Amino acid sequence: MRTKNIHRIFFVITILAMLVTACAPKETAQPTSASTAPTAAPPAKEVPPVAEPIKLSMICRCVVGGTNANTANWILDYVIPEFEAEMKAQGKDVTVELVQFGGSDEELKARYALDLKAGSGNDLMAFDGFWTPEFAEGGLIKPLETIVGASYADWEGWSHISSGVQQLLSYQGQHYGVPTGTDARVIWYRKDLFEQAGIPTDWQPKSWDDILATARTIKEKLPGVTPLQLNAGTAMGEATTMQGWYMAFLGTGNNVYDFATNKFPVSGQAFLDTLNFYKTIYVDEGLGDARTQLLTDGRDRSFLSFRDGTTAMLVEGDWFWRSVIAPGGSAGMDQRNDLVNWAMMPAMTPGKGINGQDYVTVSGGTGFILNPNTKYTAESWGLMTLMYSKDSLDYFQTLQPGIKSRDDVAIPNDPILTAMAKTMLPLTTTRPSDPAYSENISPALQLMTERVVSGEMTPEQALEAFTTAMTAAIGADKVEEAK
Amino acid sequence: MEQRRPILTLKTGTFFLSPAIFFVILFLIVPFVWIIVVSFTNQSLTGATALNPEFVGLQNYLDLFNFDTWLTRGNFGSSMIITLEFVIGSAWIGQVVLGMGLAIAFYRRKGALREFVNTLVILCWIIPDVVVAFSWSAYLDRDYGTLNAILNLIGLGRPDWQLAFPLFAIILFNSWRGAAFSMLLFSSALATIPPSYLETAEVAGASFWQKQRDIILPLLRGHILTDMVLITLWTFNTFSPFLLTGGGPAFKTEVISIFTYRIAFKFFDFGMGGAIAVVAMVINFALALVYLLMLRKQAVYS
Amino acid sequence: MKRYRKRISSVLYYVFAVLAIAFFGLPLLWLILTPFNSRASLAVEIPTAPTLDNFRAVFQNKFAVQALTQNNLIIAIGTMLGVTLIASLAAYALSRARIPGRNAMAYTLMLFSSVVTGTAAMVPIFLIIMGMGLIDQHLGVILVLIGGNLPTAIFMMRDFVDDIPASYEESAMISGASPFQIFKDVALPQVRPGMMVVAVWSFVNAWGAFLIPFILLRSSDKLPASTAIYSFYTEAGTPNILLVSAYALLYTLPVVVFYLLVNWKYGFRFFGGIKR
Known part of the structure; x- marks a missing residue:
């Protein structure tokens, strides 16, 4: 009896095992795209015969109904159908697949690095601009000129994208991809809370002290409300460097990278001023909630807290306005337009900001790069140029208005965003095009703020640790004292 | 269980073993050799050393054991200490004690209550990591979490688990998660103790604790050792706390596996990542060796 | 008293x-x-x-549904079959053949398995699977999961095999049965509860696996639930709590049901208690 049973089990197991093996595609199966092409693929630049059906794939951190849903919808509803139709008109049978990646940015970055290293990956890859130097230096991505040939420069779009924005996906003067858009960072605040605290709702601070004074008023008048959020800590990753450290540090007259000497400042009074600003906010006076800086989901918590009216001021990019608190966003506010306003981030004192500015901001941007391993260079580049045509970006604007890379694409129906772009973009700075930035400096800056905000170290101790670590990591000849 | 003539000849035995050997070589030994080799280079995935990695000798190891800074949070020494606390707290104390307690409490008991608790404990063990992480994040939340709701009710306030006691939180979490294995192991072990032993002791008027100390513990020594070594290995290498804390805040829960992950996959520093893995392996090896020696010693005594 | x-x-x-x-x-x-x-x-x-609105919303997400109804099943069942079969064979060999250094071997394997499931080995494993042309295929994930789970499975199985008396096998041997027949007809029926424990254990591990499918799979329609669950995150990286919890519950049910079934039919326990 028992034996019989086990026989049956064994039989079923064997059949299932055979099924599993049979169902799994064979190694020799036709690679659908570059993503499954083994390293020993035929010469990369070979032009396939016209009749052969071509399959392209693109990947972004976007999921219909989830993360960056608007980007996914733009690609699926406009870019792909338009491109496939265009190719058909030329007599080519091209299909494009969108790989919707649901993980985090850092996970996507790790996957890209592995894929590119292995000589595979999707033909078009959504890319954060500041990854470019690190990947280019590592030989993982190649300039458009190398992949497409000199003709890449003939695309009409380049003349509509300012050189500053082109820089977002460039390294050492070479283009690696096309940016979708750019952004800027400001202070967002709740008008209703300001009103309750007796602060004018057309608020514009002129110095760090102004910000602190307003925060103190709110703390005093509105118990239970966190006056201010300035990003700190390692949990938020790059958001700490961009929305936190940069926004303060630029106000001391320094950039994270000295474009004149090509060195990174790693010591000096400007660092202590910035760290003490953090210390005043989070440690000495409790004007910010250190908890939301340290927990893994702290940033989301602060967004929700802003939505719920328990955080009054928050330094964030325009993305916060157009996506996070937009009605239907992850911390959506139905009355966003009535309740929220923005102010420029002031320098430490007027005129002390970078380039002698009174107000400062910093921009980043994302876009798509062309995979150097693509088998279909011409088609991939065609897809890219169609995606960044005026019509295509105009379509994207109807889904989610933002600051797009092309100057002939306007921001529709959003006076706040339009005004912000107009005011802030002339003042903006960008991150350095040096791999040491993303590999060493940025994570170390995050760590330094975390040590101060958590009360673990004084600004002096944290700075000393930072100076020592960075001097060792990137070399004494590449670092200097801040102004 | 040594027979005079083995049922399988060495040849057939090797044949039976061959599929396992294939998998072990391909997915365990080859990667391990790769790790050892790469740990002596500065190989990275991005940046300049991606294309032209250099042999750096023992540099990665020297950096790990740089005694000036290694106890600073976020460095190797600090991570080792956190791992040690995590293993002692969640494996040796949490899982062994909890598992043993459950096994003893349910020893020779029957009924729905036993089945229910038994099933519940095992469910905690088999539910997918990702799900458990969500559930525990909610459970430990300072303001809304169930744990603090209860503590508050009995007048203990609302401790900030994730920020103030993050290591304790992951210890609690891992004890909860893994207690089932120890419970199962000890339950089976208890079942092998002849009931007559305990009955004799009861007739002789032994108390509950006397029975534990004089009968159950000595008979279970081998099982306890096995349990300890297995859960120590697993706990030492578990990556699950990452889903709960990400290693933070301020690296306070950065156990060795999370440390490796950060170095290898956030900084793409494969050389250093490899070196950490090799050191972890050596520690695992030492633990297993101690265990084997203890087993041998025990075999001599009994 | x-x-x-x-x-x-x-x-x-x-x-x-x-x-x-x-x-x-x-x-x-x-x-x-x-x-x-x-x-x-x-x-x-x-x-x-x-x-039930949350469940309805979850079912709108095509990939997430496919992850549960298809991808997870393929990966978990494939891994379970592989691990159970290969571990039974290996454990039987380790128990019944006089293979030199077999105790040390079992332990060394356990040690290696902690490396392969660790994070550092992800890179070489990726390269190996790449070389086999199995990136973005469930088979690649299954093979790696089998490799990672085998040592512990062998370790557990060995105990079950050691605990059954060899006398039946000896008499079968005397009556001229082949080693494979003895294994299949005499030994296996006796270690069935052990196989069931290993089956549940490896199924559960594969069902919940995150890192390996994440690194080896590419297409959205091939991802298992452990990674698909992150598609219920918003742009800001915030989980949509209602959808995530609904999906998490659906994701959990199959392992629970599988465990209850096995426990009801065969009993889920270690027989002698692992002790070597």
């Missing part, structure tokens, strides 16, 4: 059981209740008006 002691012991037993239920059950309450709520919260709230 004896009676009095017995009463105390049963009071203690109930107190202990209640504490255990609280300790193990409370963290799961949220998971069970939240999917039926209409308002997202980290607090445990008994739904005043239970709703």
